[in-house]
Each structure stands twice: as C-alpha cells, then as structure tokens.
Amino acid sequence: MADEIVNVNEFQELARQALPKMYYDFFAGGAEDEHTLKKNVQEFQRIILLPRVLVDVSNIALSTNILGYTISSPIMIAPTSMHKLAHPQGELATARAAAACNTVMILSFTASCSVEEVAASCDAVRFFQLYVCKRRDIAVNLVQRAEKSGYKAIVLTADRPRRGRKETDIKNK
Structure with a gap:
C-alpha cells in the first residue's frame, strides 16, 4: 500500500493489518x-455527490446546529463500542478528536x-447512547451518571430486542 491513504477502503485494510483478527472481525462484522x-x-x-460548477464557493459554511449546539459540519461520531480494542486510549482519544473537530460524540x-x-x-459535546435493559435500574443509573457528567442528550437505541449473534465472534471464541 502506498504511503498516503487516499480512500476509506485503505483505512479498512490498514485496520485489518494492524489489529488482531478477532478485534478486526469485531469492528468489521455484523450480526447473523x-x-x-x-x-x-x-x-x-x-450516494452520489453532485458537483456544482461555476458557483461561488469563496464563502461556504458546513456548520449546523444539533439540539442547540453548533458543530463544524453535519457529521457526528456515532456510538461504537470497545474502542480500546483498536487503541489504548479508546473512547478518550475519540472524545478528544470530536472536541478538536468541533462535533458531537455519542x-x-x-x-x-x-x-x-x-x-x-475533554470539553467535547457528548451524547450518551442508551439501550433500555430489562432491569430499569441499570438504565436509570446510567442516565443519572451521564447527566451528572455533563452529557447533553440521550440517544435511545430501540432497534434490538436482544444482542446480535455475531458469527465472527463465535468463530473467534
């Protein structure tokens, strides 16, 4: 691979080369x-980006507002788990990156x-993802901790009634 990464697929290939197989499979895989x-x-x-030609682009702004917070572009960091499998600082590094890019980390x-x-x-604007558990006291405790720690919103994930069966995790034991 060339010294310079030029597309997203090359990031994925670097991750495959850098991470232990079971960690790469965890991040790259899906359920069932x-x-x-x-x-x-x-x-x-x-998705196709349509170029606009012969248009004045000398003064453009990608910033937008999400729940009253101005962010640099309409891109936020989605909730993904177990960052320490890929980097020793885990979500701490991700939060610092969000702060540096002036965006929201979930x-x-x-x-x-x-x-x-x-x-x-860091001082990034943070939201917290919540799965509602059978034991509501766990969810209540997490929401209270997030609120006390300055998280600005709860992102409720309600699309999974049970944990996904990831076949790569089964194969990797």
Whole structure:
C-alpha cells in the first residue's frame, strides 16, 4: 500500500493489518449472516455527490446546529463500542478528536471507558447512547451518571430486542 491513504477502503485494510483478527472481525462484522451490514454498504455506495460548477464557493459554511449546539459540519461520531480494542486510549482519544473537530460524540452504551472518564477527557459535546435493559435500574443509573457528567442528550437505541449473534465472534471464541 502506498504511503498516503487516499480512500476509506485503505483505512479498512490498514485496520485489518494492524489489529488482531478477532478485534478486526469485531469492528468489521455484523450480526447473523451480515445481510444488514451488506445492505448498508450497498446503500452508502448509492450516494452520489453532485458537483456544482461555476458557483461561488469563496464563502461556504458546513456548520449546523444539533439540539442547540453548533458543530463544524453535519457529521457526528456515532456510538461504537470497545474502542480500546483498536487503541489504548479508546473512547478518550475519540472524545478528544470530536472536541478538536468541533462535533458531537455519542458514547456507546458498551464503551470500554466509563461515562465519567470520557467526560473528564475533554470539553467535547457528548451524547450518551442508551439501550433500555430489562432491569430499569441499570438504565436509570446510567442516565443519572451521564447527566451528572455533563452529557447533553440521550440517544435511545430501540432497534434490538436482544444482542446480535455475531458469527465472527463465535468463530473467534
């Protein structure tokens, strides 16, 4: 691979080379037969950016507002779990990157760093992802900790009634 990364696929290949197989499989894989993962990739590939030519671009702004917070562009860091599998500082490094880019980080319910550790790491605007558990006291405790730590919103994930069966995790034991 050339010294300079020029597309997203090259980042994925570098991750495959750098991470232990089971960690790479965790990040790159999906549940069951990975139909949804494959469909998501296909749908993303359908997005076409239409260039605007002969248009004044000397004064453009990508910034937008989300729940009253101005961010640099309409891109936020989605909740993904277990960042320490890829980097020793885990979600702390991700939160600092969000702060540096002036965007929102949504901390995963299954993060490898606590809500308090991430909050103490920088001044990024943070939201917290919540899965509602059978034991409501766990959800209440997490929401209270997030609120106390300065998280600005709860992102409720309600699309999974049970944990996904990731076949790569089964194979990797």
